[in-house]
Each structure stands twice: as structure tokens, then as C-alpha cells.
Amino acid sequence: MTIERRRAVADLLAERGDLLLVAGLGSPVYDVYAAGDHDLNFYNWGAMGSAAMIGLGLAMAQPHRPVVVVTGDGEMLMGIGAFATIAQHRPPNLSIVVLDNGQYAETGMQPTATSFGVDLAAVATACGLPDVITLHANDDVAALRARIHARSGTVIATLKIAPGDQPHTIPLRDGVEIAGRFMRQAAIAP
């Protein structure tokens, strides 16, 4: 059983309140935007491997708000050391959601290391992040959404999504504007 990614991301972001979101480059950016544009979405169009660490910084700076990173398996693999670094702090308001199809969808469906057996949840656990879950069904997303908003521990969630590309729904690309509207909406002085 696998998860339909667009529906999963839309369900995850339902009634999001003051949720701060970092989207990793490629398909997760499109998925998040397809669920509805939001000023508190930080669309990370580049800097591959950085999404989880941006999320850590946000979570440490805004401890009273939930922070979610939505990224892909390829992006997470490039910054996999972030698990070791995040485990030093384990902010209770940080969740990392990896949409794992074992593919680099943006570049032609080449297999990622997860399709050769890397278990991102096990890596996270071994790094000292015990609160990991792997989801295989869309019906499990509602419970994950509740955990994100509960802010009761750093959560690492791997969603086993169906393979294949999605329509490229293209949000804002200007980084100054993305950061600016994010900080205005969150009432943070740049």
C-alpha cells in the first residue's frame, strides 16, 4: 500500500493555524503549493539538503509554534547528517515529513538510495531521534497532523508515497519575497 502524495500533503496542512512550513526543493514545493499558497510557506527552491536544517533553526527561534519540514527522500539524503545535528536539540515543535518514493522525480525518476534499502526512519533513530514513524496509507495522515500540532517531541515521519511525477504547480520563486512575506506574516523583523 502506498500514499497518494497530493492528498496526503493537503490533509497534513488542513486547518494549519500558525504552522510554519519549509518545503524542500522539487516535488514537495509543488505539493505544498497545490494544497494552497500560504504566507507561512518557505519554498526552498534550491540549496539541496538544507530543508531540515532550516526547519531546525525556525523551530529553535519560534518554540511556541509548530514547524514542519516537507521534503523528499533525495533532498533528505543529501543532508542526512542533519539527523545527527537535530538530535542535539530535539525541539519539541519540529516535525520532518519525508515524502519517500525512492525516486528523483524532478530529474527523470532515477532511483534514490532509499530504493536500494536505506531506511530513513532507522537512520533518524540511530542518530538519537526516537520519535519516528513510517506511514503507508493516506488514512494515517490525520494522526500525524495531530502530532505536528501537539508540539510534544521532534517527529520524523516517512511517507511511503506512490511512484511517479505530479503536475508541476509553481509557486513564488523570488527568495526575498518568500522570506519577506513569511516574516511579515509571522510578525518577525527582518
Added chain:
Amino acid sequence: MNQHTVIPSADAGHAIRPWQRDIHACFTAAGITHVPFVPDAGHKGLIKLCAADPSITTTVLTTEEEGVALATGLWLGGRRSVMLMQSSGVGNCVNLFSLLENCRAPFVMLVTMRGEFAEFNPWQIPMGKRTGAVLELMDFDVYRADEIDAIGDTVRGAIDHAFFSRRAVAVLLAQRLIGRKDWSK
């Protein structure tokens, strides 16, 4: 102190140097509340000072790339940070710098130089020789600190420059400030 003076190796990396206290005072004055680092012997005293300061949290990174992303996230959330690293780490970060340039995110790194003076390890030289050029190429404003007495002012200026004008700034701390690495132990 004369800039050609070599600090005795017995001091290298052990005591907290006065200029490291100057940098720490800059952090306090500028509201720096987080200091991520990839360690270097030249930062040892400053790392100790930051770790002992209840108003500063620290993170030991697995790679300097993480520090660029962490600083951006902290800034988006309203906190100021400064990253400590050595010159070899600048090369690790190059594509991550696109995050700073695209978002005009303020960023400060204090870089202890290797490969430029009495270097015992030739493997440090390729990156050390090109550290400043790589940073300039990636649109950083690059300050150099060669004189102990000027370090505090240089770091203070770098932090203000970064956060007032939303710039990426690197301070290169000369290898001569640190002294020779003692390879006999």
C-alpha cells in the same frame, strides 16, 4: 603585538585568548544567541566561552553546510547567529550560499585560516589559498583580521554589516593569530 610574532605552540588551542573574549563580548552586545560550529583549534577558547554563556546556545554541525541553513532558519524565526569554522569548510558550503543570496539572508561566519602561514599539512593549502576568492565569488563581503587589537572591532563591524544591510559576511582570522600547530604531540 607585531603581526609577525609567532605565538608559542604551548599556547595553541589551550587558553582562552583575549581576542576570543573580545569576540564573545561582540556576540553579547549584538544579540547573538546561537553559535553553530565545526570545531577548529583556533576557535577552541571562543567555543568554550559560548558554551558557558547561558544566553548563547551552540550546535556542533556535521558539516558547515548545515550552519548556513541553520542560520537562515534562525533568521526567519527572529534569532541571530554566527558560525565558527575553519577555511576548509568554506568549500563545503558553496551551493548553500545560494540560499543567502536568493533570500538576502544576513549571515556571519568567523573563519580561522589554515594553509597560509607555517602550514605543516599541505592538504590544507588548496582551500586555504582560495578561501577569500571563493567567498568573494559567492557575493560575500570579506573582512580579514590580522591584528589582534583590531579583531573585536572587525567582528563587531561584520555583525552590524550583516544584520543592518542583510549581507553575507565572512571574517577571516589569520593563521598567524593562532600560531604554529605543534605536530610533536
